[in-house]
Amino acid sequence: MTDANSGGVVLIVDDTPTNLEVLFETLSADGFKVLVAVDGESALEQAALASPDVILLDVMMPDIDGFETCRRLKASEETRSIPVIFMTALSETVDKVRGFELGAVDYITKPFQQKEVSIRVATHVRMRNLQREVESANAKLARNNTYLEQRIAERTVDLAEANARLRKLNRSYSRFVPSAFLDMLGRASINDIRLGDQVETVATLxxxxxxxxxxxxxxxxxxERLRFLNRYMKRVAPAIREHNGFVDKYVGDSVMALFPHAPEDAVLAASAIHVALEDFDLSSIGMFDGRPGNLRVGIGLHRGGMLLGTTGEDERMECTVISDVVDCTALLERLTKRFAVDTLLSDPMHRTLSEEVRADTRKIAKVRFDANGDPMAIHELFANDEGDQRALKRETRELFEAALADYENSDFAATRSGLGKLLERNPRDRVARRLFRRAQHFLGEGAPPGWSGIYEVPKL
Structure with missing residues (x-):
């Protein structure tokens, strides 16, 4: 047992010299380093200084007995973990229970057998060493955990900073390619875009x-022109985004936007744009012509199938919309000036709207965008008309559309009669007045040769 026990430290506490001598010789012969104490006070001092692997503690001692000595050992942070083996001639169970309750790990009954003492001490020394190894491993694990937590915290900070940079970069990219466009192409990032990416969809332009x-x-x-355009775009673009649309491109003073979801989104955005420009100040750039809020825009809305994709070449490409819908929508915007309205809807767009939204619309003409194409009805959106105009146009919508049907059928007298009644109720209706004058002109001069009631739209 000598090699196995080499280095183990045992403190023997006994007030009987014979017991000390026998135990000292036995344990020393087994390879233990042996310390001795003859009373409780000296035992407490040596235990604190030497931190032995095991303490053999006699129960019956003068002044401080073994039980009190054990209690104090276990009360101290320095000596609490040292195993205590009681040595006693007491055989009552109650005494053994008391010792275990105080923290003892074992009992040796006097008169003791030397081999039994050696085996019990060796066992508890090994257990003490194992305990130290576990404590050391736990301490190392705790240090590693602390290190890992620090590294994780550092990496978390690094990751958060990287994500913040990525979000900032994506926001920068989205200024040039809208994130909604990427979503429609099925791309997570602008870096994923490839020349020729495309998707077919139905949307509102x-x-x-x-x-x-x-x-x-x-x-x-x-x-000055650039500053003006930027101020103007800052009013228009947010109204588009707030209603689930995105700006596809800016061309001069024109804005082309796409609404991939409900067609009503585009109608609400059009109304929001007119509201956003009501107080637009033109006087600061020398464009004020005598009345506030005089910046007027025309808006065209059309819905249909289109191809969204990337065009260009590897070193320079852009996302774009390819469809006849684009030209038709641009022409609708131009027609708002001719028909003296703020917003025009194509018939395909108009048919997709809810009854609630269509209550603020009326058909005002039939047009042909292509000489070889079919004619299309166009509708005025008057939801943003000033004062009582919205209510009056709702009230007179049937009267207006009946007069328009007469006009398209070349019944100019009926047209003039119907619109005359309408203008008595709403003399500020510019669309009705324009049509009234045209019907009156045709009554006097006759319609042009080949006239069909369809307005042929000049090409862009």
Whole structure:
């Protein structure tokens, strides 16, 4: 047992010299380093200083007995973990229970057998060493955990910073390619876009343009014109985004936007744009012509099938919409000026709207965008008309559309009669007045040869 016990430290506490001598010789012969104490006080001092692997503690001692000594050992942080083996001639169970309750790990009954003492001490020394190894491993594990937690915290900070940079980068990218466009192409990032990416969809297209932009800005310097356009776009673009749309491109003063979801989104966005521009100040850039809120825009809305994709070449590409819908929508925006309305809807767009939204619309003409194409009805959206115009146009819608049908059937007298009644109720209806004058002109001069009641839209 000598090699196995080499290095183990045992403290023997006994007030009987014979017992000390026998135990000292036995344990020393087994390879233990042996310390001795003859009373409880000296035992407490040596235990604190030497931190032995095991304490053999006699129960019956003067002054401080073994039970009190054990209690104090277990009360101290320095000595609490040292195994205590009681040595006693007491054989009552109650005494053994008391010792175990105080923290003892074993009992040796006097007179003791030397081999039994050696085996019990060796067992508890090994257990003590194992305990130290476990404590050391736990301490190392705790240090490793602390290190890992620190590293995880550092990596978490690094990751958060990287994510913040990525979000900032994505926001920067989205200024050039809308995230909604990426979603429709099935791409997670602008880095994933490839030339020729495409998807077919049905959506609503919007064109917004300033009335008389060239005339209004021709006296402005280039930098003044740019500042004006940016101020204007800052009013228009948010209204589009707030209603589930996104700007596809800016072309001069025109804004082309896409609404991939409900068609009503585009109608609400059109109304929001008109509201956003009501107090647009033109006086600061020399465009004020005598009345506030005089910046007027025309908006065209059309719905249909289209191809969204990337075009260009590997070093320079852009996302775009390819469809006849684009040209038709741009032409609708131009027609708002001719028909003196703020917003025009194509018939395919109009048919998809709810009854509630259509209550603020009326058919105002039949047009042909292509000489070889079919004619299409176009509808005025008057939800943003000033004052009582919205209510009056609702009240007179049937009267107006009946007069329009007469006009398309070349019954100009009936047209003039119906619109005359309408204008008595709403003399400020510019669309009705324009049609009234045209019918009156045809009554006097006759319709042009080949006239069909369809307005042929000039090409862009």
């Amino acid at each position: 919007m064109f917004v343009g300033i009335r008389g932009f060239t005339r209004r800005t021709e006296t402005l310097k280039p930098d």
